[in-house]
Amino acid sequence: MLRVLAVDDEKPLLEELLYLLRSDPRVRSAEGASDATEALRRITRALETGPDGADGIDVVFLDIHMAGLTGLDIARLLAGFAQPPLIVFVTAHEGFAVQAFDLKAVDYVLKPVRPERLAEAVRRACAQLGRAAEPPPGGGAPYTPAPYTLAPHTPAAPGPGAARPAPRQAPRTTAETAAAERGPDQIAVELGGVVRFVAIADIAYVEAQGDYARLHTDDGSHLVRIPLSTLEERWAARGFVRIHRRHLVALARIDELRLDAGTTSVRVGSAELQVSRRHARDLRDLLMRQATG
Template identity: 70%
Template sequence: MLRALAVDDERPSLEEVLYLLNADPRIGSAEGAGDATEALRRINRALACGPDGPDALDVVFLDIQMPGLDGLDLARLLTGFARPPLVVFVTAHEDFAVQAFDLKAVDYVLKPVRRERLAEAVRRAAERSAAGHRVAGPHAAGPHAAGLHAAGLHAAGPHATGPHGAAPRIPVHEPDPDHLPVELGGVTRFVAVDDITHVEAQGDYARLHTARGSHLVRIPLSTLEERWRSRGFVRIHRRHLVALRHIGELRLAAGTVSVLVGGEELQVSRRHARQLRDLLMRRP
């Protein structure tokens, strides 16, 4: 069972996370800290006693925006330890996801925290801990833990357990090929695939761009490339997937190729330039 520490300077948020953690059968103990400095003292005590000691910690559920030392600062400090606890970020802001996963976070949960979403984060932490990834520190494992499909196709309840205590995946509905569910502030919205102008890779996440704004989803760009190839999406760069129907201009200048998509100019890599030109020539 996991030994957890929740860190948040807002008392109601901290109490809510602790309540949900204590209700999860995979959590053996859950403590709270009101700021990163207090959390660091607690983590130092855990590291001093060793992984099997009475004060050991397996995972820290960490808010990002806090006065003084913030959550990202604390996570960076933890990367310097040989045997740090796993980190799950719990925040009201989606803007720090790329930095969080650069720090090898297990998960990134948006506030207001939903029970099933936090349960999914616990499942990922339990799997990572059981696999022994914690021993080598956060640099030994990337943010590739199997988990809740970012498109919202599976969910795990807080009391559902499978082999070795991991929550099973439970399909909740069939995928809609024309829409992609996105989570914003705890609310699920559905973005029409036809409205997406381009997609930008951000680690294990992808940012969907539309005329009305952008949305971050936990789906690798390669997965969306494969899924939407038949819908007219094409890779133009290791970081970008574009919808052919939304390309307004193809620009050639000084040996470089770029496209104008949704008012934004995107570079086309040399290896993708010829394929893109051929596809645009054949476009109705």
């Protein structure tokens, strides 16, 4: 079984990758690092203790674009060691495949990561390490990708008077497709390839996480690939108000408004959320109008 380190400086994507890796029975442990410095510290410790040590790492699932050192830089550093961990690149960019395989990468997985594609990368790592590579849960044959082609495709120029093709649109995710087909009272969330529908009325508040948003309900939280500003616009009529650059709150779910030494916060269930100065007055007015009907 594999001991894995996943490295990505986008926290929501790192959490999703770790969820998928930990769901694979061939992975004994999966830890995360959110930057190159932390990744190198953990890998160095693993190399010092040896492959059989308590901190050993078999495979590093490595993003390429990160602040500071890139994933390629890390792979080049590791290539100088006698027994480095295997490398699987996980990236949104196709253009680094040649460099990745020149660095002896086991696999090159494109984002957004599909569970069956990640399972194939795990299988390849197991095979290279000479370990059993049983199929992932659900049975069936392992996923076999089409050969990776590096030659660019150059379309023929349109003839005179021919209509130019419409620009290609980015493909929808499974959750985005499901959301478009579902009614407006629910939002589709996707985790590990499974789509669930969450009632908007069950959402207490929303937390910004880069280009993603985390929906907090009484039962837990769900990550969606929608910016907070978009949800603010869509859900204003449903009673959601912006209280901070990081938080959107359902007005009806606010239990307390607290004023303390010039700062304002709200309690939503067990969570206490800061209210920015620019939003504090409008929020107090809204709560007063709500209380007085």
